[in-house]
Amino acid sequence: MSSESAYLPEVSKGLTLMPEQASAFAGEIDALFIALVVVCGLLTLAVFALIAIFGYRYRAGSRVDRRARFGKAADQRLELGVLAVMLVIFMGLFGWAGSLYLEMFRGPPAAMTLNVVGKQWMWKVQHPDGTREINTIHVPAGETIHLRVTSQDVIHSFYLPALRLKRDVLPGTYREAWFTADKPGEYRLFCAEYCGSYHAQMRGKLVVMEPADYQRWLTRQGDSESPAVSGADLFQSYGCSGCHLGKQGVRAPSLAGVFGRAVPLAGGGTLIADEAYLRDSIMQPQKHVVAGFDPIMPSYAGQISEEEVLQLIAYIKSLDAQERATSPAQDPTQGGALP
Amino acid sequence: MSVSTDPRWPSEHYLKEDWGLRGWLLTTDHKRIAWLYLVSITAFFFLGGLAALLIRLELITPPGDLVSADTYNRLFSLHGIVMVWFFLIPSIPATLGNFLLPMMLGARDLAFPRLNLLSWYVYTLGGLFTLAAVIGGGVDTGWTFYTPYSTLFSNSAVIAAVMGVFIVGFSSILTGLNFIVTTHKMRAPGLTWFRLPLFVWANYATSLIMVLATPVLSCVLMLISVERLFGIGIFDPALGGDPLLFQHLFWFYSHPAVYIMILPGMGVVSEIIACFSRKPVFGYQGMVISIMSIAVFGFVVWGHHMFVAGQSLYAGLMFSFFTFLVALPSAIKAFNWTATLYKARIIFSAPMIYALSFVGLFTIGGLTGIILASIAIDVHVHDTYFVTAHFHYIMVGGMVTSYLGGLHFWWPKLTGRMYSELWSKVAALALFIGFNLTFFPQFLLGYQGMPRRYHEYPADFELLNVMSTLGAGVLAIGYLLPLLYLSWSLRFGAVAGGNPWRATGLEWTVDSPPLKHNFPRTPRVTEPAYAYDPTAD
Numbered sequence: 001m002s003s004e005s006a007y008l009p010e011v012s013k014g015l016t017l018m019p020e021q022a023s024a025f026a027g028e029i030d031a032l033f034i035a036l037v038v039v040c041g042l043l044t045l046a047v048f049a050l051i052a053i054f055g056y057r058y059r060a061g062s063r064v065d066r067r068a069r070f071g072k073a074a075d076q077r078l079e080l081g082v083l084a085v086m087l088v089i090f091m092g093l094f095g096w097a098g099s100l101y102l103e104m105f106r107g108p109p110a111a112m113t114l115n116v117v118g119k120q121w122m123w124k125v126q127h128p129d130g131t132r133e134i135n136t137i138h139v140p141a142g143e144t145i146h147l148r149v150t151s152q153d154v155i156h157s158f159y160l161p162a163l164r165l166k167r168d169v170l171p172g173t174y175r176e177a178w179f180t181a182d183k184p185g186e187y188r189l190f191c192a193e194y195c196g197s198y199h200a201q202m203r204g205k206l207v208v209m210e211p212a213d214y215q216r217w218l219t220r221q222g223d224s225e226s227p228a229v230s231g232a233d234l235f236q237s238y239g240c241s242g243c244h245l246g247k248q249g250v251r252a253p254s255l256a257g258v259f260g261r262a263v264p265l266a267g268g269g270t271l272i273a274d275e276a277y278l279r280d281s282i283m284q285p286q287k288h289v290v291a292g293f294d295p296i297m298p299s300y301a302g303q304i305s306e307e308e309v310l311q312l313i314a315y316i317k318s319l320d321a322q323e324r325a326t327s328p329a330q331d332p333t334q335g336g337a338l339p
Numbered sequence: 340m341s342v343s344t345d346p347r348w349p350s351e352h353y354l355k356e357d358w359g360l361r362g363w364l365l366t367t368d369h370k371r372i373a374w375l376y377l378v379s380i381t382a383f384f385f386l387g388g389l390a391a392l393l394i395r396l397e398l399i400t401p402p403g404d405l406v407s408a409d410t411y412n413r414l415f416s417l418h419g420i421v422m423v424w425f426f427l428i429p430s431i432p433a434t435l436g437n438f439l440l441p442m443m444l445g446a447r448d449l450a451f452p453r454l455n456l457l458s459w460y461v462y463t464l465g466g467l468f469t470l471a472a473v474i475g476g477g478v479d480t481g482w483t484f485y486t487p488y489s490t491l492f493s494n495s496a497v498i499a500a501v502m503g504v505f506i507v508g509f510s511s512i513l514t515g516l517n518f519i520v521t522t523h524k525m526r527a528p529g530l531t532w533f534r535l536p537l538f539v540w541a542n543y544a545t546s547l548i549m550v551l552a553t554p555v556l557s558c559v560l561m562l563i564s565v566e567r568l569f570g571i572g573i574f575d576p577a578l579g580g581d582p583l584l585f586q587h588l589f590w591f592y593s594h595p596a597v598y599i600m601i602l603p604g605m606g607v608v609s610e611i612i613a614c615f616s617r618k619p620v621f622g623y624q625g626m627v628i629s630i631m632s633i634a635v636f637g638f639v640v641w642g643h644h645m646f647v648a649g650q651s652l653y654a655g656l657m658f659s660f661f662t663f664l665v666a667l668p669s670a671i672k673a674f675n676w677t678a679t680l681y682k683a684r685i686i687f688s689a690p691m692i693y694a695l696s697f698v699g700l701f702t703i704g705g706l707t708g709i710i711l712a713s714i715a716i717d718v719h720v721h722d723t724y725f726v727t728a729h730f731h732y733i734m735v736g737g738m739v740t741s742y743l744g745g746l747h748f749w750w751p752k753l754t755g756r757m758y759s760e761l762w763s764k765v766a767a768l769a770l771f772i773g774f775n776l777t778f779f780p781q782f783l784l785g786y787q788g789m790p791r792r793y794h795e796y797p798a799d800f801e802l803l804n805v806m807s808t809l810g811a812g813v814l815a816i817g818y819l820l821p822l823l824y825l826s827w828s829l830r831f832g833a834v835a836g837g838n839p840w841r842a843t844g845l846e847w848t849v850d851s852p853p854l855k856h857n858f859p860r861t862p863r864v865t866e867p868a869y870a871y872d873p874t875a876d
Contacts, residue, residue, distance in 0.1 A: 040706035054680035097713035161788025172576025
C-alpha cells in the first residue's frame with residue numbers, strides 16, 4: 001500500500017484561462033474548443049451587434065426610411081442562405097469533433113493496464129505488479145496507459161481534466177480508457193457523476209513521473225502480490241478450486257485456457273470469454289450457462305468485492321498462459337468452460 | 340386612478356364577481372385557472388429560488404462550511420425538481436397559455452374546461468407530495484434520479500419525490516390534450532393555421548411533446564418505485580438490471596422536456612418583438628416550420644446526455660449529428676427575430692427589453708449547446724459547470740426571461756392595470772446583468788474542470804464562484820422587483836384599457852380585463868397575424 005495514498009490529496013493549480021494540458025491529446029481537444037469558441041463567439045457578437053445597431057437606428061423616434069426594400073421572395077432566399085451557411089458550419093464541426101471522439105476510443109496498444117474501482121467515496125487503483133493505491137495514481141510519462149474502470153456500487157465518473165478524459169464508471173461493467181501523459185506533474189482526479197453524500201470528496205490526483213522515477217517509486221512500494229497471485233489465493237479461499245480445478249469430469253469445467261476463447265452456451269450460440277464474461281459468470285452464473293453443465297454454481301454477488309473479482313480474472317488469465325506454456329500441443333478449441 | 344371614473348374600465352369582466360372560495364376553486368374559466376397556476380408556480384419558483392440562493396451561498400467559499408454535504412445535496416435536488424416540474428414546465432403554457440390560447444383563437448374557453456381545472460388540482464396534488472418529500476427529510480438524488488443510486492443507495496425520501504413528479508406529469512398531459520384539441524377545433528372563422536399567432540404554434544408544439552413524452556417519464560418513475568420498494572432488478576446490475584436503461588428512458592422524456600421548457604418562450608418573444616417593432620415577424624412560415632421541426636427532432640437527440648455514459652461509439656456519433664441538426668431551426672429563429680428589427684419602429688418597453696434579452700441569452704445558450712454537441716468536447720465538459728451554465732442560459736436566460744416578458748406584456752390584459760414603467764425597466768435590466776454575472780463565470784469554471792453537484796471545491800475555483808454568487812444577488816433583485824410592483828399595480832396601477840400597446844391579435848380586441856366568455860360575439864379573422872406597419876405612425 002502506498003504511503004502517498006493520503007485521503008483527499010489536493011492539487012493546487014491557480015486560476016488560468018485554459019486548464020493545464022498533460023497530453024498531446026488535450027492539445028487537440030483545446031484546438032477544437034478554441035475554434036468552437038471563435039465561431040460561436042463571432043455568431044453571438046453578430047446577433048448582439050445587429051440588435052444594438054437596429055435598436056439604435058430604427059428606434060421609434062428616429063426619422064429613417066422604413067419602407068421594405070426587399071420582397072418576400074428575397075427574404076426567403078436570405079433565410080435559406082443563412083440555413084445553408086449554418087448547415088455547412090455545423091457539419092464541419094460535427095466531423096472534426098466526431099473524428100477526435102473516435103481517436104479517444106481507439107488508442108494505441110497499452111504499455112500497461114491499471115485496474116480502477118470506484119466506490120463511495122474513493123478510487124482504488126491496482127498496478128500490474130500488484131501495487132495498490134487509493135485516490136492517487138502514479139504513472140510513467142510518455143507511455144500509453146490503459147485503465148479498466150468499474151464501480152463497486154453506484155455510477156461514478158472518472159475524470160482527469162488535464163487529460164480531457166472522462167468515463168462514467170458503471171457497476172457491473174468494465175470500461176476501458178487510455179491516455180499518454182507527456183508532462184510529469186500532479187493533476188487532478190475528480191468524480192464527475194453525482195454519487196451520494198461525499199461526491200465532492202471523491203477526488204484524487206494523478207502523478208505523472210519520468211519512467212525511471214516511476215520504477216524507483218514502484219520499488220519503494222515494496223513487494224506486492226501481483227493480482228494473479230492474489231487471485232490464486234482467492235480461488236482457494238472462495239472455494240472455486242473445489243469444482244473448477246484439477247479433476248476432469250466433475251460438476252464444473254476446468255478454467256485453464258478459457259480466457260479469450262469461444263465458449264459454447266447451453267442456450268445455443270457461443271460467447272468469447274472476455275473479462276466481462278468472466279465477471280458475469282462469477283456474479284450472475286445463471287446468465288450464460290455453458291453447454292454440457294448444470295446451472296448449479298451459486299452467485300458470488302454481494303460476497304466478493306470488485307477488486308477481488310479483478311484479481312480472480314487476472315488469475316484465470318494467467319492459467320491460460322500457464323497452459324499454453326506446459327502443453328502447447330493441446331487443441332485450443334478444446335478449452336475448459338465455465339458453468 | 341379611480342376605477343369607477345375611468346371609462347376604459349369595463350362594467351363587466353371575469354374578475355368582477357364570485358370572489359368566494361367556490362368562485363375560485365371550482366371555476367372552469369380558463370382565465371381564472373391561469374391565475375390559480377400563476378399563484379402556485381410563483382410560490383414554487385421562490386421555493387426553488389431559495390434553494391438556489393443557499394447553493395450559491397455555500398459555494399462562495401471553497402470548503403463546505405455553510406451547510407452539510409447531505410443538506411447541500413438535498414438543496415440542489417430540491418432546486419432541480421421544483422424548478423423543472425413545478426415551475427418551468429407549467430410556466431408559460433399553464434399561465435399565459437391557459438389565459439391566452441382561447442382568446443387568441445377567438446374561443447370562449449378551452450375545449451375541456453373541467454379537465455383544465457382538474458389539471459390544476461393534479462398539479463397541486465403532485466406539489467403536495469413533493470413538499471411532503473422536502474418535509475420528510477428531503478431527497479438527495481438530483482432531479483435526474485440516476486439509478487442505481489436512487490433505487491438502492493439513497494437514504495432519502497425518493498418515493499415521495501418520485502410520486503410527486505409522477506402525478507404532476509398527468510397535469511402536463513391533460514393541459515397538452517386540452518390545448519391540442521382547442522387549437523384544432525375552436526379557431527374562429529377565418530383563423531387558418533397560417534394565420535395563427537406564433538404563440539399558439541409554440542404552445543401547440545409544446546402540447547404535442549407533453550402528450551407524447553410525459554408517459555415515458557411516468558413509466559420510468561414507476562420502475563424506480565418498483566425496484567426501490569420491491570427489489571425487482573430493473574436498473575441495478577447486482578439484480579440483473581441495467582443502469583443505462585434508466586438514462587435512456589429518462590432522457591427520452593427529459594430531452595424533449597427541454598423543448599417544453601423553451602418553445603413557449605419562443606412564442607412569447609415572437610409576439611413581443613413584432614408588437615414593439617411595429618412589424619410582422621420576419622419569415623413567419625420559417626418560424627412555424629422551425630417550431631414544428633424542433634418538436635420532432637427533439638425526440639431523437641436524447642443520447643447527447645450520455646456521451647460518456649457508455650453507449651456505443653456510433654450511437655454517440657448519431658446523437659451528435661442529430662443534435663447539430665436540431666440546432667438549425669433554433670439558429671433560424673434567432674436570425675429571424677434579429678431580422679425583424681430591420682427597418683422596424685422599435686419601442687424599448689419593459690416587455691421588449693425582456694424579449695431582446697431573451698434573444699441574446701438564448702443565442703449564447705444555443706451556441707454553447709453546439710460546443711456541447713461537439714462530442715469530443717463534451718467528454719471533457721460533461722457533468723461540469725459548463726453544462727450547468729449552458730442549460731441555465733436556455734432555461735433561465737431563455738424561458739424565465741421570456742415568461743417575465745410575457746407576464747409584463749399581457750399583464751394589462753390579465754388585470755386591466757399598468758405597472759410602473761421605470762421599475763419594470765430596472766427589473767428587466769437587473770435580470771440581464773445579474774443573469775450573465777451569475778452564469779457566464781460558470782462556463783469558465785466548467786472548462787477548468789469543476790464538476791457539478793460539488794459541495795466543496797479546490798481553492799483556485801473560488802474567484803469565479805464568488806462572481807457567480809454576487810451575480811445571483813443581482814438576479815434575485817430582478818426577480819423580487821416584479822413581485823413587488825406587479826402586486827402593487829393590482830390595486831394602484833393605472834387603468835390599462837383594452838389595447839395599451841396597440842397590438843394586433845384577437846386578445847387585444849376586447850376590454851381589459853376581458854369578459855367571462857372573452858368575446859361579446861365570435862370574432863371573424865380576415866388578415867394574417869402581426870398586421871403591423873412600421874411606416875405608419
